[in-house]
Amino acid sequence: MNIIRKKSWEISQNEVTPKELFEKRRSFIKLGAASLVASGAIMELLAQENLPKITLDFIKDENKNNLKLNTFEQITSHNNFYEFTTNQSAVKDMAHTLKTDNWKIKIDGLVENPMEIDLDDLKKMLMLEERIYRFRCVEGWSMVVPWNGYTLSSLIKKVKPLSNAKYIRFETLVDSSSFPDQDRGVFATLDYPYVEGLRIDEAMNDLSFLAIGLYGDLLPKQNGAPIRLVTPWKYGFKSIKSIVKISFVEKEPLNTWQKQNPKEYGFYANVNPNVDHPRWSQKKERVLGSFLKQNTLMFNGYEKEVASLYNGMDLRKYF
Known part of the structure; x- marks a missing residue:
């Protein structure tokens, strides 16, 4: 099995699944029993833990921090996806x-x-990895997710941006037969298509990720299938789902929530416990499945990796 070098943002692998299941999976790997993945014993074990079948071949993420991963059920049952409904x-x-x-x-x-x-061609073009990231919603809840996908920078290098490309604009699918809220016309919750953007240097950062799966299986539809952006140092609404278009542009794109309410949502949306949302504090967060709140970390715990991107910027102004 391929192993990638440990990085400061990585989380302990033995928290990806409950310890008992993790140890059994490790034993199968040590035995070289990849063929047993389809065996009845493994399938029964996966079913007991409510985990999907591992269908993707990816480079494992060996992590050093000790954060507990959220369960597959939690990750796939609490979702903001307004194209469907505002009911999470x-x-x-x-x-x-x-x-x-x-x-x-x-x-x-x-x-x-x-x-x-074609997404299938993209899968063949790039190397599939696992990235275990903290995920922080602007609403004040959080979780830890084992994403499967590709670094955004690997795709950027394929298309070779011109020197005057300063930003990347992302766009979600518009299809009223797929998304009920888009079928509501002027009564829709948002103005579609859903749009997000990054500066080129943000997009080239090693943390920026295009996810096509989680927990070793293809991305569930409620989590943004078949491909979504993941920027773990930013609030979750920046991690646009169901992407159909990626445009390299010179001027800063207007993202959907910034357009919706510019006084509450900025372009950058970096996790910052020192800058409250106008209607609630951002100092603490509730991890899904936990009763007590915990302190929110600057840049969601990825300050070492991304703080240099914002040197000299007033983070209260560029929120």
Whole structure:
């Protein structure tokens, strides 16, 4: 099995699953029994822990921090996905309408190699990794997720941005047959398509990630299938779901929530316990499954990796 070098943001691998299951998986690997993945014993064990079958081949993320991973059930049952509904617990039951077959992503704008790429081809083009990240919602809840996917920088290098490309603009699918809220017209919750953006240097940071799976299986629809952005030092609304278009542009794109309410949501949306949301404090967060709140970390615990991106910037002004 391939192992990647440990990094300061990594989380202990033995927290990815309950300890008993982790140790049994490790034993199978030591025995070289990859063929046993499909065995009845493994399937029964996975079912007991409510975990998906491991269907993806990826480089494991060996982590050194000791954070407890949220369960698959928690991660897939508490979702903000307004294209379906504003009811977080109802998204899971509604997400079956999202059609992900033959998914294509258009990459255009200020690049040498614009392309429209099939998701299956993208899987062959780039090396699949596991990244275990903290995830912090602007609403004050958080979780820890084992994503599977690719560094955003690896895709950027393929398309070769031009020198005047300063930002990347991301766009979610518009399809009223997939997304009920888009079918509501002027009564929709948001103005679609959902749009997000990053500066090029943010996008090139090693933490920026394109996820196609979690817990070793393809991404559930309620979590942004078939491909989503993950920027773990930013609030969750920056991690745009169900991406169909990536454009390289010169000017800062207006993201959806910034357009919706610019006094409450900025372009950067970096996790900052020292800057409250106008309607609530950001100093603490509640981890899904926990009763007590914990302190929110600057940049969600990734200050060492990303703080230099914002040197000289007033983080109260550029929120």
